[in-house]
Amino acid sequence: MPEITLTQAPAHIRMGSSIGQPLTRREGVLKTTGAARFAADNHPPGMVYAALAVSSIARGRVTALNVAAAMAHPGVIEVMTPKNAPKLALDPDAKNNPFMFRLDLLQNDRVRYANQPIAVVVADTLEAATEGVALLEPQYEAEPARTGLDSDDSFAPAAVGAGSPAEESHGDITAGLAAASVRMEAVYDTPAQYHNAMEPHAIVAAWDGDTLSIDTPSQGMAMAQARIAGLFGIAPEGIHIRSPFLGGGFGSKGLFSGPQVLGIMAARLVGRPVKLVLRREQMFGPVGHRAPTRQTLRMGADGQGALTALSHHTKTASSTFDDFFEPAANASHALYASPAIATSHEVVRIDTGTPLFMRAPGEAPGSAALESAIDEMALACGMDPLAFRLKNYAEMEPISGKPFSSKALRQCYEQGAERFGWAKRPQAPRQMQDEAGMLVGWGMGTAVFPALMFQGQARAMLRQDGTGVVETGAHDMGQGAWTALAQIAADSLGLDLDRIEFRSGTSDLPDAGIAGGSAHTATVGTAIHGAGADVIGKLADLAMDDERSPLFGAGNAGVIARGGRLHRRDDDGRSESYADILARAGLAEIEGRGTGAIDPAAQAAYAMHAHGAVFAEVKVDPDFGQVRVTRLVGAFAAGTVVNPRMVRSQYYGGMIWGVSFALHEHAVMDKRSGRLMNPNLAEYYVPVNADVPSIEAILVEERDIHVNALGIKGVGEIGVTGTAGAIANAVWHATGVRVRSFPITLDQLLDA
Amino acid sequence: MNRFEYARPATLAEAVAAGAVPGAAYLAAGTNLMDLMKGGVMRPGHLVDISRLPGLDRIERLGDGGVRIGALVRNADLAYDTDFARRFPSVAEALLSGASAQLRNAATAGGNLLQRTRCTYFYDTASACNKRDPGTGCDALGGENRLHAVLGWSEHCIATHPSDFCVPLTALDAVVEVEGPKGRRDIPLENFHLLPGSTPERETVLEHSELITAVRLPAEAARFAANARYLKVRERTSYAFAVVSAAAALRLEGGMVAEARIALGGVALKPWRARAAEAELAGARPEPVTFRRAAEAALADAKPSGDNGFKIELARRIIVRTLTLAAAGTPERMPALPASPFSGAITHA
Incomplete structure (x- = not known):
């Protein structure tokens, strides 16, 4: 692959530090000119095309495939079925850790969900492979599909999400409710949703003996390496992954998926490089989704509107063969102070692909329900929704009692409300109309997302010419890693951005961990910061120990790295360039390493979250119930803002996802067959431009000295939280109708 | 993609002759047909590409004040034809409320009349559908059907016709001009599409190989402008x-x-x-x-x-x-969001 040539920011816009500057995306020109090479753009010599055949039943067995017909089609090279699929070194149903998800890799004829892969056709052309799939005409022995959340055959899981306890509580809920003078109980439904990244899962795989070269979009290259190594019984170091750009991931590309493995298996079977790209409808099954939820909220409050109890129970669904449980109830852990909080989960198993992490897993549906319920409770208490939230503002994390590492939520409320004009909101519903007679409503929601960190590594180098190199196998999903991490890299070495080379996006670089949990910039940024500090420390030692250096003997006073020179901290006039120091030491380069990871002591002592407040205006047609969001104002505090342009973009994207959650997204499953009935972007609605209103994102100043050395919390997912609830609350305020089933569709508002 | 023969006749007569082959389908912009073929919903053995037939892409003002819209006139070209939009504003508004700008730039007037239903059970080849595979049943009945028909449906089919364009055309007594093996004939649009009855696979009164050449609006239709x-x-x-x-x-x-x-x-x-x-x-x-x-x-x-x-x-x-x-009264200018209850520009309370 040719070197990725990113735009270099001119040094003059630095104004002292790269961190904090609103640089444009450094890969922007590549992407807008089509030069950026995404996984499916690769065509190694001799490459052939694979197409996936998927099941049209949700449960049963494949009894026959017309392999002969497919093989007879001109151009078809091979049909991979359970009969001839390469044997794997590891049972794909083995689960050695909670993040090892069971995969359907043609090891048997069983069907566990609709759109499950049942064969792969490899051909000289995509067209021939596609027709080969059509010619397979699978026969099935079908069993009745188990669908929907209504089943009583549910169970309480041991853990939810990424391993949180499924039940948590503090205080006495029963006593809290009994003591309350105001109570509410309501049930909220959220539908199954599918990630639908613009770029479908794709892989180009090429074997050379037991080494493997693959182009594929990944949010976690090292985990993918380990997964592939285990399945094929090869060394992780023999697997080279290139994933410079993702056309969106949203969680669906975090863990290596079955179809990606099938591409590798097909390449092994035919002995040639193979490309496999999922069709849009095939993304509705084998690559994860957000499970549906039914959430029961119960609250009590005293005469002054202070919560006395908050109970949040979630019923959700998972597949019949694996364990991922949407942790929606945990959205009530960190936000509202209550002397009694209880959260719990129950699960029904249905014939579906295994649900997975999807942008704000748990938090997104949990927040939609919680923020709706808080609005209902504020009304029951006769209070303004913002006043009610402030009344129940948590000074300590409610579920744990820990202090917050930082929390500027109060400022988010203030600045958001001010900008939105919240003070003019009438408390009763149906009070506002526009000149065209549309009902107008204002609603709000609180946003919260944990400040997480995973493990990540980085390597930094200074070269004798005074330039720097920073390397880390980070993942740019579109969020701006190529830009934000390079900004951190430049500062870590005390260099202008155009004096460093930032290398990323391949698996031969230091493991940057997983791009998920809104934690990538915090994790990898901390690793880069450490690597840069390591290099500068070594450089400073060279200079301070050398009597020929103007920095000799700086000792305890120390030095500062800036603009390619080290300066004596107590005498700025005494300095020396990196190049001179290295030259005198006779070193071509000097290397340092850094690790990013949570500080366990800080984590034990503090609750760490990003916060925000989202204010929404909607208009609703009084006769038709058609809803349009006309204004969104979000104010967010998430620690250090590395690049305000990228951060705003993340908030906008998150809030638009909130519009989608509130009004549009809904995977429709036929209850009888278990088939998805709208597996395409014409019928699976997401907002179009005309649905996206004026959006403002306010970046609220927040310094956090506990989360990590750079004070970064993460911004990728928080925008989804708060927004869906704010819109639902605005719809209520416009119409007086409380819709508790998402998405809010017009038929639910016709009686307004 | 299924294998099919492809023909691009030069004249209308040749097109009608080519369309007479059993299993033939006419291809204009293909905005619907291509999707249906990719999904395996339709597998025509012969595609007769009419997209370059001469003379069918014109909007003609007729001597009596009516208008003839050639079958190959693009939705966008028709909607943005100033004279047409002034005289038949509801038709222009309907056109501009349909699909996306990209689709409107491609989709044709004739193709719009013949677009297939959006019933998801019709598109899902694993589902039973009397329209796609006569006699197999209708899985939309008792299924996910909150958007299905409330008028004129039968137990054989509860799908709807998705066109916007056809709605004001029907109101305004549009006439469909068709050319077939037996020559030319006019069909009032109101009688053009068929209700499902027991033969939902039969969607229009067109005979096999009959080709829409134009849609005509009578002069009286402009009196409602x-x-x-x-x-x-x-x-x-x-x-x-x-x-x-x-x-x-x-x-x-x-x-x-x-x-x-x-x-x-x-x-x-x-x-x-x-x-x-x-x-x-x-x-x-x-x-x-x-x-x-x-x-x-x-x-x-x-x-x-x-x-x-x-x-x-x-x-x-x-x-x-x-x-x-x-x-x-018809507004002076086309609303920013044509046909939407939300007229366009966002104003704040």
């Missing part, structure tokens, strides 16, 4: 098919309705001309009580085919609103 609207309620603000839509056109004389035209979209397997509603309005004062009476008449025979009972009251309300808008 001052009071003609199209309104479309949908589940997102743009790029969505109608949940229910309505075209209303009024001829007002001396403060009274001299003549009214009403048609509904999204309620049946054909654009639904509401003649009973029109009769309620003729000679009446254009006021809410009359409009409501018309709406009741239009939906008198409606019944839910599933979880879609809400569409009946929704259709009534849309009729009332569209009549109200039509009575208020």
Whole structure:
């Protein structure tokens, strides 16, 4: 692959530090000119095309495939079925850790969900492979599909999400409710949703003996390496992954998926490089989704509107063969102070692909329900929704009692409300109309997302010419890693951005961990910061120990790295360039390493979250119930803002996802067959431009000295939280109708 | 993609001859047919590409004041034809409320009439569908059917016709010109599409190999220009098919309705001309009580085919609103969001 040539920011816009500057995306020109090479753009010599055949039943067995017909089609090279699929070194149903998800890799004829892969056709052309799939005409022995959340055959899981306890509580809920003078109980439904990244899962795989070269979009290259190594019984170091750009991931590309493995298996079977790209409808099954939820909220409050109890129970669904449980109830852990909080989960198993992490897993549906319920409770208490939230503002994390590492939520409320004009909101519903007679409503929601960190590594180098190199196998999903991490890299070495080379996006670089949990910039940024500090420390030692250096003997006073020179901290006039120091030491380069990871002591002592407040205006047609969001104002505090342009973009994207959650997204499953009935972007609605209103994102100043050395919390997912609830609350305020089933569709508002 | 023969005849006569082959399908812009072929819903053995046939891409003003819209006129070209839009504003508004700008730049007038239903069970080849595979049954019945038909459906098929364009055309007495092996004939659009009955696979009165050459609007249709609207309620603000839509056109004389035209979209397997509603309005004062009476008449025979009972009251309300808008007069300029209840620019309370 040719070197990725990113735009270099001119040094003059630095104004002292790269961190904090609103640089444009450094890969922007590549992407807008089509030069950026995404996984499916690769065509190694001799490459052939694979197409996936998927099941049209949700449960049963494949009894026959017309392999002969497919093989007879001109151009078809091979049909991979359970009969001839390469044997794997590891049972794909083995689960050695909670993040090892069971995969359907043609090891048997069983069907566990609709759109499950049942064969792969490899051909000289995509067209021939596609027709080969059509010619397979699978026969099935079908069993009745188990669908929907209504089943009583549910169970309480041991853990939810990424391993949180499924039940948590503090205080006495029963006593809290009994003591309350105001109570509410309501049930909220959220539908199954599918990630639908613009770029479908794709892989180009090429074997050379037991080494493997693959182009594929990944949010976690090292985990993918380990997964592939285990399945094929090869060394992780023999697997080279290139994933410079993702056309969106949203969680669906975090863990290596079955179809990606099938591409590798097909390449092994035919002995040639193979490309496999999922069709849009095939993304509705084998690559994860957000499970549906039914959430029961119960609250009590005293005469002054202070919560006395908050109970949040979630019923959700998972597949019949694996364990991922949407942790929606945990959205009530960190936000509202209550002397009694209880959260719990129950699960029904249905014939579906295994649900997975999807942008704000748990938090997104949990927040939609919680923020709706808080609005209902504020009304029951006769209070303004913002006043009610402030009344129940948590000074300590409610579920744990820990202090917050930082929390500027109060400022988010203030600045958001001010900008939105919240003070003019009438408390009763149906009070506002526009000149065209549309009902107008204002609603709000609180946003919260944990400040997480995973493990990540980085390597930094200074070269004798005074330039720097920073390397880390980070993942740019579109969020701006190529830009934000390079900004951190430049500062870590005390260099202008155009004096460093930032290398990323391949698996031969230091493991940057997983791009998920809104934690990538915090994790990898901390690793880069450490690597840069390591290099500068070594450089400073060279200079301070050398009597020929103007920095000799700086000792305890120390030095500062800036603009390619080290300066004596107590005498700025005494300095020396990196190049001179290295030259005198006779070193071509000097290397340092850094690790990013949570500080366990800080984590034990503090609750760490990003916060925000989202204010929404909607208009609703009084006769038709058609809803349009006309204004969104979000104010967010998430620690250090590395690049305000990228951060705003993340908030906008998150809030638009909130519009989608509130009004549009809904995977429709036929209850009888278990088939998805709208597996395409014409019928699976997401907002179009005309649905996206004026959006403002306010970046609220927040310094956090506990989360990590750079004070970064993460911004990728928080925008989804708060927004869906704010819109639902605005719809209520416009119409007086409380819709508790998402998405809010017009038929639910016709009686307004 | 299935294997098929491809022909691109040079003349209309050649096209009609080529279309006579069993299993042949005409291809114009392909905005619907290509999707259906990719999904394995339609597998025609022969594609007759008519997209470059001469003379079918013109908008002709006829001597009597009517207009002939060539079958290959692109949706966008028709909607942005100033003279056409001024004289048939509800048709232009309907066109601009459909699909996306990219699709409107490609999709043709004739193809719009022949687009297939959006019933998801029709598209899902693993589902039973009498329209796709006659005699297999209808999985939409008892399935996910909140958007299905409330008028004219049968137990064999509860799908709807998705066109916006056809709704005002039907209201305005458009005529479809077709060319076939037996020569040319005119078919009133109101009679062009068929209700499902027991043969939902038969969607129009076209005989095999008959080709739409034009759609004609009579001169009288332009007499409604001052009071003609199209309104479309949908589940997102743009790029969505109608949940229910309505075209209303009024001829007002001396403060009274001299003549009214009403048609509904999204309620049946054909654009639904509401003649009973029109009769309620003729000679009446254009006021809410009359409009409501018309709406009741239009939906008198409606019944839910599933979880879609809400569409009946929704259709009534849309009729009332569209009549109200039509009575208020066609706007000078096309709204920024054509046919949307939200007229366009966002204003704040």
